[in-house]
Structure formats: structure tokens, C-alpha cells
Amino acid sequence: MAEQATATTDAPVRALAWTGDSLHLLDQRRLPAEEAWIRADSAAEVAAAIRDMVVRGAPAIGIAAAYGIALAARRGDDLAAATAALAAARPTAVNLAWALARLQRCVDAGAGPDAIVAEAQAIHAEDVDINRRIGAAGAALLPGAGAVMTHCNTGALATGGHGTALGVVRSAWAADRLDEVWAGETRPWLQGARLTAWELQREGIPVRLFVEGAAAWLMQRGSVQAVIVGADRVAANGDVANKIGTCGLAMLAREHGIPFIVAAPVSTVDVATADGASIPVEQRPADEVLACAGQAIAPAGVAAWNPVFDITPARFVDALVTERGVIRDPGPDAIAGLVDTPAAAP
């Protein structure tokens, strides 16, 4: 991967850019201190960038993987090997498998490199459109004033653009239906502090950070009118895999009578996965918990547990917002209907 510094600009926030013969990825590990871009010229380089968390966020991972196949097709590389490498890069997000399956259908239909590139670009463009629909549907669901709490980063940086849960925040802010955002810092990777605060600050949307431990106290004080998060996978029964910390927020929101909303594209729904217990939850090295911002914070040799995701039982989800609208209290029937339903006309 080639690395190149790019000066801060007033351009919209974006995680990736396709140049026609390479994929440029904003190195999210280095935000907010630095806006550095990495160039990937092959599927293997894209897979490494996904694995190493240069790019993260389920929809953005899916788009990056699609461009990875496009690069392999352009280079004449083995497409089956490229697909296998990309599929293995991260285990939990279903969008990755979804994007690769869509490209595979294109390949199976005999598409050449140009058509494969076009398919990847279509996935990217559709994602932005999908997020704007999610944003509009979700914004209408918010109380219309007050503050929302969010977790991790589900914004432009996590998607093709606009964002899922943070897309709802953007749309609600644009519609003057929101006063403030409470962003959890999201240890151990600090996506809330590093990425969400950066995106929102850049767009002038008022944001306040808090440590995860403060979530319940914020709710108890009446400071939060809704909790909105993204999803890495939604099972057939409505269980939701998302960033570690999500299921606790869902339970605390229920305890306080605060709506808990999940915003995600239909591609995140995996009807082949019966329930949350069937979702593989990625474990990452203990070192990520034993350090913070590159500094050791615990005694050497101490053990730590570092699951990347947790499973929120469907009964704690008050609403699932997709590009096809809002499902209240999502359960198996509504989830099945969602996947079978064709998209409504714009």
C-alpha cells in the first residue's frame, strides 16, 4: 500500500475514493490527528486495509471489498483468490459477504473488467442513496428536538457517504429536528472520540463526548431523548450484532423508557442467520484493551477480554430503520418481509 498525505480540506467527509485504477482509503487509525490517505492497488492490499482497520464500518468494508474485486479484475488477478482473501478480512460484518456475492454474480454472468468496476461503483453510489433514505426515515422517527445518544462511528467514514445512524443524525440536524449529539468514546478503538466527534465537529453539529460508563447516568438525568446505533449484522429474528457496548445501551435505554433505534441498510440483514447466537463475534488481541492511544495503561502481563461486537436481543430494539422505512419492534415476520420487499420508488 502506498501512503500519501492529503491536506485537510472542506470537502465532505469520506472514507474512500476510487480513481479509476486504484482505491484511496482515508487511514482512520490516524484520525483525528492526521488526515492521511493510503492507496490500494490490489485485492490483497484492500484486504490488508480492512483487516488492519484502515477502513472500518460494515458498509464501508463492503464497498472497499467490491473495489478490491474491481482491482483484481483490472489486473487480471485470480478472482476466486481475491474473493477468498477479502471475505476472510473481518468475520462479523455481513455487508462484506453481501458485496462479494453481488460481484460474484456479475463475474458469473460473464462480465469483463469494466463491467465489474461499474458494479463496484454502483454499490458505492447506491450506498450513499440508501443512507439518505435511512436518514430521512430515521429523522422522522426522532422526537423532533432534544439530544440523541450514539455509539461508535456510523457516519460518512463508516459508509459510502452520509452514514447510517449518523446519517439519521445528519438528516435530523438538516431538518432542524435535533439539538445535540451525545457520542460515547467507544473504547478500545475510540471510534466515537476519534471519528464521530471529528465528523460532527467538521459539519458544525453540536456534539459532546462521554465515557461509556456515563451512559446510564446521562439517561437517568433525562439528557437523552433517543439512542441510535448502526448494525454489523441483523439476524432473521431481529437480533443485532453491533459494536461492543451496544447491547448495554439498549438495555439501559429500555430501563429509562428511551427509544432504542437501529439504522442499517437492508444488506445488513442476514436471513440465513437465525438469531444472534449464530453470529460469530470477532475477538481481537488483549493488547488493544491494555493500551490507549498507544500508551500502556495496565500492568504488563495482565489478561484482558476484547470482543469487538455484542448481540442486542431483538426485544430491546424499538425500531429498525432501513432504506425501506421503519419497522417498529422488529421480529421474524417483519424481517422476512423486509428482505422480500422490493425497494419503494424514490
Added chain:
Amino acid sequence: MAEQATATTDAPVRALAWTGDSLHLLDQRRLPAEEAWIRADSAAEVAAAIRDMVVRGAPAIGIAAAYGIALAARRGDDLAAATAALAAARPTAVNLAWALARLQRCVDAGAGPDAIVAEAQAIHAEDVDINRRIGAAGAALLPGAGAVMTHCNTGALATGGHGTALGVVRSAWAADRLDEVWAGETRPWLQGARLTAWELQREGIPVRLFVEGAAAWLMQRGSVQAVIVGADRVAANGDVANKIGTCGLAMLAREHGIPFIVAAPVSTVDVATADGASIPVEQRPADEVLACAGQAIAPAGVAAWNPVFDITPARFVDALVTERGVIRDPGPDAIAGLVDTPAAAP
């Protein structure tokens, strides 16, 4: 304050040591990287050490303040001014006011410097004894096997020795009634990662760290058999002020049917405070959330909310363990009886 390095030894973990004419405080801000001791020669230096979190933990703060008065008495300093300076050092912990009131009664009774020093030493020695009683009572309350979750640091470092909630852990481990401890890292000050993991590792008690966001998922997986925490103040109705993050753990424990236990000396109970709403909750600078281990983790200028404590409503407390035994489902009557009851014979 004079600073002096002390080599790591196999001595028991302790937060403070009285030498007869000065108070030595282990600088807890520098653990676990370094065991450095600070010497305080006056009440003003002790007050500064409390304010700057060289020493922390409600009981340890009370003991340090008592020695601060002892130093003032030895030096012939103005005791009213010393008391005022110490009382203002931290607002939430009631042990601080309790210790100062006890020293005041001693002064009012005409005690000279030696008697005042002896009273401070008595408070210190009694705290260790109290913690051993809390430990024994709490250990009997634990399931007898499995893992307990704890938060922040309530160990020898937070007290005169042994610890409150962590004293229960120590006693349970010694009685072979415990397999493992799950310690939340406790952002923003990371007392769990820096202090609790250090204490437990040093004593050979198995400990695993987790980020606060992972607490609910740990409970959902059935990995936790009890949650045990300390308290900075217990109100007359049983509401508990403790480290930010506590009330969320209490609610999540209830959701999962896991006992939530508060361990604290009777001196933490403040019957003059009707309920949690009357407890002042200290707010600290946003900078502590915007940085981790001294490194900036968020964009410059972003806002953050940094309450040090939260209030756990009494209804979420399954048991309150003091040196006088166990109160199940603590409410106003039991709390009043606790304070009125003389200590049982050893």
C-alpha cells in the same frame, strides 16, 4: 510536597504510610508504570494530594485528611484553616467530612498534638479492621465459586488497607470462594486498569480487564456471578453515590438476575443526606475525557462531559455490606438502624 522514588517490594499494597512526622502517599496517578511516593508535611500538602488525586478512594481520602490535621497539630498550624482546606479538596466522598468531624471532636475535647496524631492513627487502624470485617461478611454472600465483576478501585489503594469491595474479593479468594475477577478499566482515570489489575496481579488473584462497554455482553454470556462495588456516599434512603459507571452496572446486573452488592464502611453512610438527588456530584475537566494516558484522543475543541460519580437508586442494590454485616435490599429503616447500631463484638 517532596517526591521520592521507592523500589517495588513484596510489601503489602498500601496507599499511605505515617512516619511520625510526615505522611507518605503512593502517587496513584503514576501506577502501574512506577511506584513513586510523595511526602506531605502539612495539611495544605495533604489537601493538594487529595485534590490532585495522588490519593483517591473515599476511605483513603478520609484517613489522609485525618493525618493532615495531625500534621497541622504537630506544626502548630491553624486547625480551623487546615480543616477547611481539607474539607474542600473533594466534594462527594462523605468519609472525608466524617474523619474531619471526628478529629474536630478530639480537638474540641482539648486534645494536644500527640492525642490528635493518635486519633488519626486510630482511624487508620480501625479502617483496616473494618475492611477485614466487610471482607468476611461479603465473602459469605458471594456464590462461593465463579467470577465477580468489579469497577474502579476499592482495594488497599483506596483504603487504609485490604479494601472494601476488593476486600471482599481478597477475603473470598483467601477462603477459596472465588475463581476470577472481571475488572472494568474505568475510564477516564482507568483506576480498574491501572490500580485494581495491579493490586490483584500482585497478590496472584486471577483478573481480566474489560472496557466498560463490554459489561452487558459479559453478563449476557453468563460469565459473571456477582457485581461488587464500593461507595463514596450512601444516602439515608439507600441511594449510592459511586464512581461513574456504577449505576449502569447495577441496572444491567438486575436485567440479568445477577446480585449487585455495595461494600462500604458505615462511615460512608450519610443519614443527613435524604437521597441521591441531594448528593453533590463532582464534575471534573473535559480534558480528562479528551485524553487517555496523556495522549489526545479527540479533535481539539470538542466538548465532553466528565462527572466523577453517579447515583445508583437504592432499588437496584441487592445487598449493602458494612463492618456490621449484610443488609439485603437496603432501605431507609435498615440504613437508620445501621447507623444507630453499635458495632458487634469481634
